[in-house]
Amino acid sequence: MRGASRSYGPRTALHPVDLRLGDGECVALMGDNGSGKSTLLRLATGRDAPTAGEVLLDGAPVDEDDPVVRARVAVVADAPAFWPDLTVREHLELVAAAHGVGEDAAAWVDWALEDRRVADHADARPAHLSSGQVQAVLLAAALVRPRDLLVLDEPEQRLDPGARERLGDRVRAEAAGGVGVLLATHHAELARAVADRVLVLADGRVVADGPPHAVLPG
Numbered sequence: 001m002r003g004a005s006r007s008y009g010p011r012t013a014l015h016p017v018d019l020r021l022g023d024g025e026c027v028a029l030m031g032d033n034g035s036g037k038s039t040l041l042r043l044a045t046g047r048d049a050p051t052a053g054e055v056l057l058d059g060a061p062v063d064e065d066d067p068v069v070r071a072r073v074a075v076v077a078d079a080p081a082f083w084p085d086l087t088v089r090e091h092l093e094l095v096a097a098a099h100g101v102g103e104d105a106a107a108w109v110d111w112a113l114e115d116r117r118v119a120d121h122a123d124a125r126p127a128h129l130s131s132g133q134v135q136a137v138l139l140a141a142a143l144v145r146p147r148d149l150l151v152l153d154e155p156e157q158r159l160d161p162g163a164r165e166r167l168g169d170r171v172r173a174e175a176a177g178g179v180g181v182l183l184a185t186h187h188a189e190l191a192r193a194v195a196d197r198v199l200v201l202a203d204g205r206v207v208a209d210g211p212p213h214a215v216l217p218g
């Protein structure tokens with residue numbers, strides 16, 4: 001992101017931000033409600049265009065409708081979107097197929113269900129899941145497809161402590177495998193456990209930027 005900002009009418013949700021995310025790097029965004037974290041993520045994924053500045057993926061402007069961007073960027077956003085009449089497994093298989101996983105899809109799905117500890121719910125429909133299980137399935141959906149960049153918007157929401165720790169393990173494993181991770185979180189422990197770098201936002205401005213030990217209290 002180079003000088004990327006976003007305004008909504010007269011209101012500036014995000015003042016100009018410069019941010020570079022390398023392969024295998026994890027950057028955490030922290031800050032109070034309304035500080036601009038989700039706005040930054042929407043710009044980073046090309047869901048929203050910057051009002052000024054630019055957001056590039058390997059030198060090309062990011063647009064979520066671009067098939068290259070869709071193929072490379074996996075997003076776990078706030079709002080769960082499931083087909084109500086499909087089971088968890090059917091949902092994940094469709095996601096995998098849509099991303100060209102082909103004959104390996106069943107193995108990817110089995111692995112993701114195990115990785116997120118929701119294998120026991122593979123045959124359940126979304127209405128029959130707890131909110132924490134829904135969150136786990138949302139993350140699983142990002143794991144059944146190829147990805148170079150993983151974007152997580154408060155993925156710790158609704159997770160119990162054990163699931164939150166496993167989320168941290170997964171984020172570290174993704175980064176170790178070369179995936180860039182951009183994570184918005186309210187959970188300092190999670191940021192401390194996974195991030196190479198933490199950006200703290202306040203009123204749409206970056207007010208702190210550095211490694212977790214330098215930025216996070218305690």
Ligand SMILES: Nc1ncnc2c1ncn2[C@@H]1O[C@H](COP(=O)(O)OP(=O)(O)OP(=O)(O)O)[C@@H](O)[C@H]1O
Nearest residue numbers: 008011012013031032033034035036037038039040
């Ligand atoms: N579509 C929109 N139209 C108008 N204002 C918006 C829009 N989206 C976000 N905003 C405003 O931009 C500011 C930043 O919002 P944003 O959702 O990025 O914050 P956040 O840090 O992600 O908050 P939270 O922790 O609550 O998710 C807020 O003041 C919000 O009201």
